[in-house]
Amino acid sequence: MSREATDNGIRVEGLIKEFPGQRVLDGLDLTVADGEFVCLLGPSGCGKSTLLNILSGLDGDYRGSVRFGGQPMAPGGKPPVTIGYLFQEPRLLPWLTAERNVDFALENSRVPRARWAAIKDRYFALTGLQAFRHYYPHQLSGGMAQRLSLVRALAIEPDVLFMDEPFSGLDELTARRLRVDLLDIWRETGKTILFITHNSYEATFLGDRVVVLSRGGIRDQITVQVPRPRDYDDAALFQVGKTVSATFIDAAEAAERDRH
Incomplete structure (x- = not known):
């Protein structure tokens, strides 16, 4: 690690x-x-x-x-x-795409704009969401939405x-997969x-x-x-x-x- x-x-x-x-x-x-x-x-x-x-x-x-x-x-x-915070619900902005939800968090961070593209590429890839960057939250499953909230939290480069x-709001099979994904990211x-x-x-x-x-x-x-x-x-x-x-x-x- x-x-x-x-x-x-x-x-x-x-x-x-x-x-x-x-x-x-x-x-x-x-x-x-x-x-x-x-x-x-x-x-x-x-x-x-x-x-x-x-x-x-x-x-x-x-x-x-x-x-x-x-x-x-x-x-x-x-x-x-710098603190990243994930809640029980994804708390995504429904009128923004997955990528724009991450951009919204970055706009309120200290991360230089020149690094945004590389950061997004890294975390969308780590969470398996690379192909869903232009989807809206209502087009994502519950597990995918929570993965996106994790991308958003990690993108601001929290300490x-x-x-x-x-x-807690996911079925056990999805939760198990996300726990493994989280440990990989950690x-x-x-x-x-x-x-x-x-x-x-x-x-x-x-x-x-x-x-x-x-x-x-x-x-x-x-x-x-x-x-x-x-x-x-x-x-x-x-x-x-x-x-x-x-x-x-x-x-x-x-x-x-x-x-x-």
Whole structure:
């Protein structure tokens, strides 16, 4: 896997986030190494999306310390690195072609126009969308639309990629293919990735490490010591997945008890 010259690791210390009548994150500490693929797993309401919103600068109302490669991010400020963000839905502009959707993202980035063509060629090829550059979003399947959203996120040359359940709306066969494609792209680019999921096996298949959140903070962290490339039918992967699943269930039950 290639590595960028700069350090794009993440360090979070003592992160506190409160909504009226509720403390969602209570002193959370988390470190993500440069180029690491970390999956965030946990029940609804445990703060997964809130954490990504804070790290991406979308939510500046928090207490604690956030650093990227040793550079601090001030509350209310922007991250000192470029962030790519994938959501559950592709969020494509329906009146633009696939290529123009990517151009729209590039127009709002710092990437020099002279490099756009090469960047688009690279990522359309990596995602298998080269032949669909002039299609409109309504002409694409759900999996193809999510691939296009990945091209759009990668085209701005992010240092860190945040993914908030990007495959949850797809059928399992399509999701499996996209997970393999994502890992190929990750190996090719060496990006630091934080990936939110409710699927314990998805987290195990993708991640170097699975961070299980419960209400307020981290319940456990599980390193997936299964060699890559991984196989869905690997018995060793299945055993780690069982541990991850049991931890996730414990976190969900704890969150349910806290609500009552």
